[in-house]
Amino acid sequence: xxxxxxxxxLTSIASTxxxxxxxxxxxxxxxxxxxxxxxxxxxxxxLSWWYDRAAFAQTTAALPKPDYDLDSLPWQVATxxxxxxxxxxxxxxxxxxxxAYQAFATLNTNRAxxxxxxxxxxxxxxxxxIGLLQGGTWIATSxxxxxxxxxxxxxxxLGYSRSLTLVIANNNPAGESRAVVKSLxxxxxx
Amino acid sequence: MTYxxxxxxxxxxVRATAATVARLVVAVEFVLAVAAIAYAGYHDLPDVxxxxxxxxxxxxxxxxxxxxxxxxxxxxxxxxxxGRFRVATADSRGELTVTLTPRAPDRxxxxxxxxxxxxxxELTIAPQSAAAHRPVPLADDTGRVVTPIEASSETVVHFAxxxxxxxxxxxxxxxxxxxxxxxxxxxxxxxxxxxxxRYHGTLVLRAVAALALFxxxxxxxxxxxxxxxxSPVVLAVVAFSMCVLDLAALYSPYTGQDLRSFYASGPLxxxxxxxxxxxxxxxxxxxxxxxxxLMDGVVPWERxxxxxxxxxxxxxxxxxATPVDIAISTVLLQAxxxxxxVGVFAWAAASVMPAAAxxxxxxxxxxxxxxxxxxxxxxxxxxxxxxxxxxxxxxxGVSARGREIPIALDVFVHxxxxxxxxxxxxxxxxxxxxxxxxxxxxxxxxxIPVTFFLAxxxxxxxxxARYTGEFAxxxxxxxxxxxxxxxxxxxxxxxxxxxPSYFAWIHEHTPFQPQSAAANSYAxxxxxxFWLTYxxxxxxxxxxxxxQMLDGDLWPGYPTQLQVFVFGAVRRxxxxxxxxxxxxxxxxxxxxxxxxLLLAWPLWFDAPLFWIMFASLGRFYSAVGVALLxxxxxxxxxxxxxxxxxxxxxxxxTVLVCAALFATTAWSxxxxxxxRDAFHYWTPLLDPSRSALSGFK
Numbered sequence: 001x002x003x004x005x006x007x008x009x010l011t012s013i014a015s016t017x018x019x020x021x022x023x024x025x026x027x028x029x030x031x032x033x034x035x036x037x038x039x040x041x042x043x044x045x046x047l048s049w050w051y052d053r054a055a056f057a058q059t060t061a062a063l064p065k066p067d068y069d070l071d072s073l074p075w076q077v078a079t080x081x082x083x084x085x086x087x088x089x090x091x092x093x094x095x096x097x098x099x100a101y102q103a104f105a106t107l108n109t110n111r112a113x114x115x116x117x118x119x120x121x122x123x124x125x126x127x128x129x130i131g132l133l134q135g136g137t138w139i140a141t142s143x144x145x146x147x148x149x150x151x152x153x154x155x156x157x158l159g160y161s162r163s164l165t166l167v168i169a170n171n172n173p174a175g176e177s178r179a180v181v182k183s184l185x186x187x188x189x190x
Numbered sequence: 191m192t193y194x195x196x197x198x199x200x201x202x203x204v205r206a207t208a209a210t211v212a213r214l215v216v217a218v219e220f221v222l223a224v225a226a227i228a229y230a231g232y233h234d235l236p237d238v239x240x241x242x243x244x245x246x247x248x249x250x251x252x253x254x255x256x257x258x259x260x261x262x263x264x265x266x267x268x269x270x271x272x273g274r275f276r277v278a279t280a281d282s283r284g285e286l287t288v289t290l291t292p293r294a295p296d297r298x299x300x301x302x303x304x305x306x307x308x309x310x311x312e313l314t315i316a317p318q319s320a321a322a323h324r325p326v327p328l329a330d331d332t333g334r335v336v337t338p339i340e341a342s343s344e345t346v347v348h349f350a351x352x353x354x355x356x357x358x359x360x361x362x363x364x365x366x367x368x369x370x371x372x373x374x375x376x377x378x379x380x381x382x383x384x385x386x387x388r389y390h391g392t393l394v395l396r397a398v399a400a401l402a403l404f405x406x407x408x409x410x411x412x413x414x415x416x417x418x419x420x421s422p423v424v425l426a427v428v429a430f431s432m433c434v435l436d437l438a439a440l441y442s443p444y445t446g447q448d449l450r451s452f453y454a455s456g457p458l459x460x461x462x463x464x465x466x467x468x469x470x471x472x473x474x475x476x477x478x479x480x481x482x483x484l485m486d487g488v489v490p491w492e493r494x495x496x497x498x499x500x501x502x503x504x505x506x507x508x509x510x511a512t513p514v515d516i517a518i519s520t521v522l523l524q525a526x527x528x529x530x531x532v533g534v535f536a537w538a539a540a541s542v543m544p545a546a547a548x549x550x551x552x553x554x555x556x557x558x559x560x561x562x563x564x565x566x567x568x569x570x571x572x573x574x575x576x577x578x579x580x581x582x583x584x585x586x587g588v589s590a591r592g593r594e595i596p597i598a599l600d601v602f603v604h605x606x607x608x609x610x611x612x613x614x615x616x617x618x619x620x621x622x623x624x625x626x627x628x629x630x631x632x633x634x635x636x637x638i639p640v641t642f643f644l645a646x647x648x649x650x651x652x653x654x655a656r657y658t659g660e661f662a663x664x665x666x667x668x669x670x671x672x673x674x675x676x677x678x679x680x681x682x683x684x685x686x687x688x689x690p691s692y693f694a695w696i697h698e699h700t701p702f703q704p705q706s707a708a709a710n711s712y713a714x715x716x717x718x719x720f721w722l723t724y725x726x727x728x729x730x731x732x733x734x735x736x737x738q739m740l741d742g743d744l745w746p747g748y749p750t751q752l753q754v755f756v757f758g759a760v761r762r763x764x765x766x767x768x769x770x771x772x773x774x775x776x777x778x779x780x781x782x783x784x785x786x787l788l789l790a791w792p793l794w795f796d797a798p799l800f801w802i803m804f805a806s807l808g809r810f811y812s813a814v815g816v817a818l819l820x821x822x823x824x825x826x827x828x829x830x831x832x833x834x835x836x837x838x839x840x841x842x843x844t845v846l847v848c849a850a851l852f853a854t855t856a857w858s859x860x861x862x863x864x865x866r867d868a869f870h871y872w873t874p875l876l877d878p879s880r881s882a883l884s885g886f887k
Contacts, residue, residue, distance in 0.1 A: 023209035026411045030212035033219035036404055040397040044381050047393070051383035146329060 126177025231431025241448030245273025426533030473501025496613030531573030541587030559747030575813030620795030669713025743808025
């Protein structure tokens with residue numbers, strides 16, 4: 001009889017704990033759901049903000065002043081045959097490695113939530129890739145695989161890493177590429 | 191006492207109120223998530239199945255050569271849909287002229303063009319508009335180009351390959367449109383300027399995946415009766431939406447080829463009877479009164495009749511005016527069939543598992559990589575398997591209530607198996623095993639599957655016999671499949687896995703036609719002899735294909751970001767292993783053991799077939815992946831499962847440790863086995879010189 005009572009008591013405690021846990025879990029799920037909706041909308045809205053402005057700029061050339069441009073980016077080079085910088089312009093002749101990094105600039109993100117870049121390149125031969133790396137992983141890329149004007153913009157959300165690398169890479173499986181970078185603007189958004 | 195309990199009671203009361211509000215919030219979020227998923231798919235529907243806004247109706251004429259060329263040659267024109275065409279030259283002359291005569295010239299204001307060959311082409315338009323004074327440079331990777339044109343009763347479009355880019359000219363799309371809206375990007379109410387590739391290829395899919403997974407967690411806290419009532423319909427809608435989203439990512443008109451363009455330039459250009467067009471041509475010919483044939487006097491030797499009939503049904507329902515139309519109709523019916531099967535499964539499964547579990551399984555099946563964009567029988571095996579599993583759920587439900595199984599229910603169960611047999615014969619071993627399992631006490635009911643088998647087999651055998659002169663109840667390709675299976679594994683054997691290799695081998699060793707029953711028997715005998723000659727190779731083959739299956743092949747189909755959202759975070763191998771571990775725990779602890787074993791039957795009786803036969807990178811496994819989810823996921827939603835684990839923790843822990851050991855060592859063992867050449871090419875039983883399949887590179 002005693003054992004039975006004790007068993008009932010334990011069962012009752014267990015079921016009370018279970019019910020309490022269930023209450024906490026449903027509250028957590030409700031919060032997680034709200035966060036999910038908010039974060040998904042936020043992500044789309046953040047990217048959309050940039051593309052809306054880029055689309056506007058195509059007609060008005062009214063992009064705001066960037067955080068970095070071609071002249072102010074702290075460029076470093078890997079092994080290009082030539083990376084010659086002039087005010088508002090850079091001439092790139094890549095090495096023969098098909099997809100190798102040629103020039104890059106590593107920056108502090110300053111806790112930015114998103115990064116946007118806009119570029120205008122004349123590809124004289126081969127192809128180039130312009131993109132952003134964070135933690136060793138591409139988070140945004142724009143590629144051209146043939147000669148001609150290569151212009152556009154891209155936008156991405158940033159991860160938790162504090163640094164960000166803007167890279168110009170070769171994109172020519174056949175070897176060397178030649179390009180003139182006429183404009184490259186980078187925006188960091190909180 | 192009052193002093194002590196009051197704050198506790200108050201806290202409990204606050205907590206209970208918060209939980210009640212949270213349940214309400216979860217319900218609202220669930221509805222919003224489902225609505226968002228459904229809307230996302232609905233938005234992409236025209237992009238997937240139509241590919242472009244309504245074009246201006248035109249008459250089209252094309253010739254390969256200049257407009258004034260005296261020596262013009264024919265160019266092939268295929269209608270994608272009204273007013274939109276694919277045009278290609280057969281030779282390498284490097285020029286193509288297309289004349290478009292619109293029925294309403296004043297509406298023809300934009301020219302849409304997309305070229306896929308050669309690498310560089312120049313486009314000139316006559317009469318020229320202000321915007322097209324100069325030739326327009328195009329490239330094979332430019333994608334769609336929209337050029338304003340002057341309104342004219344006739345628009346002449348001339349393509350000239352650049353001197354350094356010789357070869358036939360292939361214009362994947364050409365058409366006249368009233369406006370450019372909807373040609374380069376879809377019209378969206380919000381987020382309009384995000385590029386389509388990014389939006390449809392990544393962002394929407396990842397958001398939908400997150401919302402879909404959220405609904406599984408949310409379903410646990412919804413009241414079961416209404417969830418059970420709405421699940422079949424809502425899941426069908428969600429599944430259809432996910433089918434469309436996957437198709438929109440894989441066949442986007444804005445970033446690659448839309449579905450119509452893909453079929454016009456790909457499968458419909460291949461030889462008749464190829465994987466993606468065999469069923470289409472059979473369906474088309476059947477609808478035109480030419481029988482279930484591929485061409486005059488030819489029936490497929492390696493296929494059952496069901497898929498050709500399915501394509502014919504799709505054509506009859508949604509249109510078959512052109513080969514492209516029947517292809518699109520088939521894809522649409524495949525998506526609808528997949529979605530309906532998910533709904534039927536959810537309805538039936540609710541009788542043997544909690545409503546949230548039925549939702550979870552249904553949603554995961556809807557979320558899996560799918561093959562609905564490909565017009566081959568493998569695309570409908572998953573929904574057929576879902577119907578089989580649904581019928582088994584109904585039977586289990588009746589059985590669990592202690593009632594006698596009505597004969598009508600058993601007829602339904604075997605009708606679903608028969609449906610599978612009508613489209614693909616690999617169901618036979620499983621059908622036999624499940625039939626014996628279900629009816630070993632009432633063996634007279636075995637008459638039902640036997641009758642279904644003979645009815646389908648005899649009808650198809652008799653039909654084929656008219657053309658082939660021989661009678662076979664199923665296909666005559668088992669030997670070819672066994673042959674091919676041998677050489678899908680890394681080895682030093684000289685033969686390779688392909689139709690030409692099999693045909694050449696049969697011709698070399700026999701006087702038979704490779705498609706004949708005699709060749710089939712010969713190949714089967716020789717493969718068995720080969721297994722006995724090289725038992726090490728058989729062991730390597732079984733292990734290799736098992737590992738490929740566990741590595742994710744059992745969820746075939748091209749994964750989009752909808753699935754990469756999860757597969758990118760957790761490798762498919764570990765997901766499969768985790769589900770297998772749950773299944774093993776369920777069976778060992780005896781928790782709903784019959785349900786688990788029965789719903790997982792494709793894992794026991796269908797998958798192993800492809801370890802010895804042609805596996806084709808796993809495209810035949812879809813039923814296995816679905817069955818794994820249907821059998822392993824429900825226990826996770828059942829409190830009694832956790833109670834069973836708590837009641838026998840050591841037994842459960844032992845199973846989990848064994849599963850973990852297997853999961854962590856299986857690949858190392860596989861790699862070790864592949865390197866053991868002495869074992870791989872060991873011949874302890876038969877003389878290798880007597881095997882027609884022996885021979886090294």
